[in-house]
Amino acid sequence: MTTDTASAVPTKAVLRRPGRLATRDSQERLFGLIFVSPWIIGFVVFSAVPMIASLVLSLTDFDPRQADEIHFIGLANYARMLDDPALIKATAVTLRFALIVVPLTLVFALGVAVLVNSTVLAGRNVFRTLFYLPMQIPVVASTIVWIGVLNVSNGWLDIGLQAVGLPAIDWLNSQFWVHPALALMGLWGIGNLMLIFLAGLQSVPTELYDAAKVDGAGPIATFRHITVPMISPVIFYNLIIVLIATFQYFTQAYVITNGRGDPGGETLFFNLNLFREAFQFYNMGYASALAWVLMVVVLGLTVVLFRTSGRWVYEGGSR
Amino acid sequence: MTAAAPTLGRPLVAGSAQRRRMRRFLAISGMTLLASVLVSIFLMPLLYMTATAFKSESQTSVPDAPLYPAAPETFTYEGREYDVYEVPTEDGIKSWALIEPHREEAVFIDPTNPEAGPITWVGRWRTLEQVWHFELNWTSFSRAWDILNFPRMFFNTIAISALSTLGAVLSAICVAYGFSRFRFPGRNGLFLLMLATIILPFQVTLIPTYAVYFNLGWVGTWLPLIIPHFFANAYNVFLLRQYFLTIPRELDEAAMIDGAGPFRILRSVIVPQAIPAIVAVTLFHFFWAWNEYFLPLVYLQGAPDLQPLSVGLGRFNSLYSGEPTVIQAAAIMAMLLPVVMFFLAQRAFLRGVVFGGVEK
Numbered sequence: 001m002t003t004d005t006a007s008a009v010p011t012k013a014v015l016r017r018p019g020r021l022a023t024r025d026s027q028e029r030l031f032g033l034i035f036v037s038p039w040i041i042g043f044v045v046f047s048a049v050p051m052i053a054s055l056v057l058s059l060t061d062f063d064p065r066q067a068d069e070i071h072f073i074g075l076a077n078y079a080r081m082l083d084d085p086a087l088i089k090a091t092a093v094t095l096r097f098a099l100i101v102v103p104l105t106l107v108f109a110l111g112v113a114v115l116v117n118s119t120v121l122a123g124r125n126v127f128r129t130l131f132y133l134p135m136q137i138p139v140v141a142s143t144i145v146w147i148g149v150l151n152v153s154n155g156w157l158d159i160g161l162q163a164v165g166l167p168a169i170d171w172l173n174s175q176f177w178v179h180p181a182l183a184l185m186g187l188w189g190i191g192n193l194m195l196i197f198l199a200g201l202q203s204v205p206t207e208l209y210d211a212a213k214v215d216g217a218g219p220i221a222t223f224r225h226i227t228v229p230m231i232s233p234v235i236f237y238n239l240i241i242v243l244i245a246t247f248q249y250f251t252q253a254y255v256i257t258n259g260r261g262d263p264g265g266e267t268l269f270f271n272l273n274l275f276r277e278a279f280q281f282y283n284m285g286y287a288s289a290l291a292w293v294l295m296v297v298v299l300g301l302t303v304v305l306f307r308t309s310g311r312w313v314y315e316g317g318s319r
Numbered sequence: 320m321t322a323a324a325p326t327l328g329r330p331l332v333a334g335s336a337q338r339r340r341m342r343r344f345l346a347i348s349g350m351t352l353l354a355s356v357l358v359s360i361f362l363m364p365l366l367y368m369t370a371t372a373f374k375s376e377s378q379t380s381v382p383d384a385p386l387y388p389a390a391p392e393t394f395t396y397e398g399r400e401y402d403v404y405e406v407p408t409e410d411g412i413k414s415w416a417l418i419e420p421h422r423e424e425a426v427f428i429d430p431t432n433p434e435a436g437p438i439t440w441v442g443r444w445r446t447l448e449q450v451w452h453f454e455l456n457w458t459s460f461s462r463a464w465d466i467l468n469f470p471r472m473f474f475n476t477i478a479i480s481a482l483s484t485l486g487a488v489l490s491a492i493c494v495a496y497g498f499s500r501f502r503f504p505g506r507n508g509l510f511l512l513m514l515a516t517i518i519l520p521f522q523v524t525l526i527p528t529y530a531v532y533f534n535l536g537w538v539g540t541w542l543p544l545i546i547p548h549f550f551a552n553a554y555n556v557f558l559l560r561q562y563f564l565t566i567p568r569e570l571d572e573a574a575m576i577d578g579a580g581p582f583r584i585l586r587s588v589i590v591p592q593a594i595p596a597i598v599a600v601t602l603f604h605f606f607w608a609w610n611e612y613f614l615p616l617v618y619l620q621g622a623p624d625l626q627p628l629s630v631g632l633g634r635f636n637s638l639y640s641g642e643p644t645v646i647q648a649a650a651i652m653a654m655l656l657p658v659v660m661f662f663l664a665q666r667a668f669l670r671g672v673v674f675g676g677v678e679k
Contacts, residue, residue, distance in 0.1 A: 025502075028501050028502055028503070029501070029502070029503040029504065030503075031497075031501055031581045032497050032500075032501025032502065032503035032506065033497070033503050034497070035493050035494060035496050035497025035498075035501065035581070035585075036494050036497035036498060036503075036506075036509065037497075038490040038493055038494055038549070038550050038551045039490070039494040039509075039513060039550060039551040039556065040509070041550055042490075042547065042549075042550020042551055043512070043513070043516065043550075045550070046524060046528065046547050046550060047516055047519065047524055049527075050523075050524035050525075050527040050528050050531075051519075051523055051524055053527035053530075054523055054524060054525075054526050054527050057526060057527060057530075062526075062530070064529070064530050064533050067530070067534075112357075115350075115353075115354055115357070116354070118350055120343070120346040120347045120349075120350045121347070121350045121351055121354055122347055122350075122351045123351065127354050127358060128669065129662075129665050129669070130358045130361075130362060131358060131361065132665075132668070132669060133362070133658070133661065134361075134362070136606065136657050136658055136660075136661040136668070137654045137657065137658060138609060138610045138628065138629055138632075138653055138654055138657060139610055139612060139629070140612055140628075140629045140630075140632045140633050140636075140653070141632060141650040141653040141654045142364075142650075142654075144632065144636050144646055144647070144649070144650045145364045145365070145367065145368045145647065145650050146364060147636070147640075148364075148367060148368065148371055148643055148646070148647055149363070149364045149367050151643070154379060154643075155367075156363060156364075156367045156386070159386070187361070188364075195669060240518075244518060244520075247520070248520060248522075250612070250613055251612040251613065254612070254616070254633065255633050255636060258633075258636075258637035271522065274522055275613070275617075278525070278526060278529075279617055279620070284526050284529075284530070287526055288526045288527075290522075291520070291522040291523045291525060291526065292523060294520050294522055294523070295519070295520050295522075295523040298518060298520050299518065302518055
């Protein structure tokens, strides 16, 4: 990423007197640190120290309303997780939702990217803009729109289903259908994934497609054996983004039930459960422990994906 | 392509070229049609939202009302208003006004010929379909405007977003300049550390920072939503740094020879050259802040007058879920500015995402 640094330094150094060089270099160092300092200060104050503090708080029964009565309780918060029904439910709900939403979102985003990348599509930029558009709608507003569309009594989705002879579904009040409904809602957020896929598709050398054509490969074979391997780094990147976003899922879940997690706890996602522990029940020690578990999960997922990526991600030219 | 082909071959080549053009035309039409259908379904909820917002409250409670905003067709007869129904008669279906409903029969008046007087029709009027005409109803917008205290929420949202964007952009320019133009010990390590913070879930720092803000008396104010942004965010720095690296160093060196110091170079060389990237970062951050829900909810739960639109709208939704027209009108008002801005600056948006290669 920053290979430009090392190359030029030694040759210039020989030509200059050591004294002047030292002042110039130390000046450059000083200015560099000055310019970067906002981030360094921010990192220490808003990331590093709070992280350590939350690790410490996770070992206590901290409640900000009675900050003086804080007790060190060791690993009790972590032990509590093992038989906290709300947490077990929240974890199960989040994992089950990930199983639906991650593949659906990635496949849809890739499909749309392929569509708006097609050379036989007129007005490609118009379609790109329109598929990106919902991304720009504030999530609370788009959730409200979808609550209306998914409404069982006069929502358009059920009117459409009934028009083709299917039964109406009470999407957001059914324990079975609420996850598919939220996943459908999530398709409105494909904008950035689509654009990143699109950039990946456009970087595939056209010679490969020409070669495949000469070999008589059809569009599906070409897609499977050329496009997918060539854009695998982008698929990998988007997979990480979507997975992390699923573990942070909050706004839609909060808005549809005003944070209650209905129906039957099926929208009590991990992050919503954490919010409730911290800011409704003020169990902030326990919530800190939950936050650390979330962080370990996210970091773990990222590391696992990076470790295994060598097996299925094609890195241009490196092999 | 076959200019030197023998005369005999020509019609054949022309024919296949035509066939190829025809096939290409069919492919283009087919693909464009497919994309149009798909995008229409994809954006259908927006149509639902608009149609619902313009409906009258009473229309939403009638089961067979049309999907578009409409009002029941009425006819004034002898100083009173009557609803119009579609009545099957011997001469086909007529639009008649119902003046006297009974169980097994009803009395109608023909609006096109009221002089003919009341007509008695035998049948159950409840099975008849009402006649509607297209009519936009704006009252939901004014109701949402008042209930939500929209001007106040709008001002809060703009103020919070603008102040946090100001901090985010200024600090990111500064830090990106430091990372792209100066050599100092540990630079690469710091840069990687900064990138690593992207995957750091914000929850892990949430509670201690909340406790500190609580003790500072900042909970219930805008400060926790603004101040941290003055300390550079990894996404913005990354995007700007990548752009700054493409600006030729000769420009800096020329300015340096003219006696410009690092601050001067940043202001008069780097920033003017990097306007597209700065615009992209500004737009992204502004609308990210506009959209933000979790933190405003945490810090402004108890201060409804200071809440941005996102939080106000969520609260409004839970209180007025029985009035879909007002809720959809509120959703339209909340998304109008971001959507209009998106259409005006779509190039900056679409390019910025790919350019940065990162998602907020």
